[in-house]
Amino acid sequence: MNKVHFVGAGPGDKELITLKGYKLLSDADVVIYAGSLVNPELLEYCKEGCEIHNSAHMDLQEIIEVMEKGIKENKSVVRLQTGDFSIYGSIREQVEDLHKLEIGYDCTPGVSSFLGAASSLGVEYTVPEISQSVIITRMEGRTPVPSKESIESYAAHQTSMAIFLSVQDIQKVVERLNEGGYPMNTPIAVVYKATWADEKIVKGTLEDIAVKVKENGITKTALILVGQFLGKEYNNSKLYDKDFKHEYRS
Numbered sequence: 001m002n003k004v005h006f007v008g009a010g011p012g013d014k015e016l017i018t019l020k021g022y023k024l025l026s027d028a029d030v031v032i033y034a035g036s037l038v039n040p041e042l043l044e045y046c047k048e049g050c051e052i053h054n055s056a057h058m059d060l061q062e063i064i065e066v067m068e069k070g071i072k073e074n075k076s077v078v079r080l081q082t083g084d085f086s087i088y089g090s091i092r093e094q095v096e097d098l099h100k101l102e103i104g105y106d107c108t109p110g111v112s113s114f115l116g117a118a119s120s121l122g123v124e125y126t127v128p129e130i131s132q133s134v135i136i137t138r139m140e141g142r143t144p145v146p147s148k149e150s151i152e153s154y155a156a157h158q159t160s161m162a163i164f165l166s167v168q169d170i171q172k173v174v175e176r177l178n179e180g181g182y183p184m185n186t187p188i189a190v191v192y193k194a195t196w197a198d199e200k201i202v203k204g205t206l207e208d209i210a211v212k213v214k215e216n217g218i219t220k221t222a223l224i225l226v227g228q229f230l231g232k233e234y235n236n237s238k239l240y241d242k243d244f245k246h247e248y249r250s
């Protein structure tokens with residue numbers, strides 16, 4: 001029996017899908033894509049006659065029904081998700097339902113938007129001695145966040161943070177980052193539609209970012225990146241230090 005192929009579409013730019021994802025997409029008979037965030041240009045890779053469904057208009061049951069029907073008809077079914085499905089991808093509920101139907105699946109990862117955004121900015125989240133960790137999180141919205149995972153608690157680490165799904169409440173995010181520990185002069189950037197043709201980058205500090213984001217009319221499809229990794233200070237890595245000897249260089 002065929003499997004359902006979960007494919008990460010990447011952050012936007014249609015060339016940022018993996019080669020494996022591209023092959024699956026161009027071979028697919030049925031594609032269910034997340035129309036709210038996947039760049040429709042990716043559908044240009046689909047073959048003629050491919051049956052295309054936009055999951056933005058569907059609920060979980062409808063998505064599973066389309067998958068089940070395709071598999072029963074021995075078709076190649078691709079579920080195309082934005083960025084990588086392991087980050088806010090709602091993949092768990094889909095694979096649990098497939099499991100109940102005894103339908104197999106496989107996964108091809110994608111470039112998550114927090115990586116696309118770092119590329120657009122040309123930055124490193126893990127600058128030696130400045131920050132060696134990246135926190136991926138979100139503020140609660142209609143989806144709750146466990147109380148142990150508050151923005152304040154993460155802000156206490158003052159490391160690099162990539163905050164998803166929260167730009168609509170940028171002022172609140174800023175207040176909570178500051179309450180948690182980031183000083184108001186901490187650098188922060190908002191990247192709207194990273195790697196898309198209409199990408200927008202807004203840079204500032206906790207002090208002024210909310211106003212700048214409002215001025216730019218950004219209310220969704222954006223990431224908030226915060227931390228000293230965006231600042232002027234940096235240190236060289238040990239890896240390329242001429243006095244640092246290791247396995248491959250003595």
Ligand code: SAH
Binds near residue numbers: 113
């Ligand atoms: N699985 C996706 C995230 C889905 S949640 C991934 O790996 O990127 C949807 C949220 O992701 C959006 O609200 C926004 O915060 C972020 N996002 C998705 N694509 C984006 C992009 N191209 N640029 C900036 N943020 C993006």
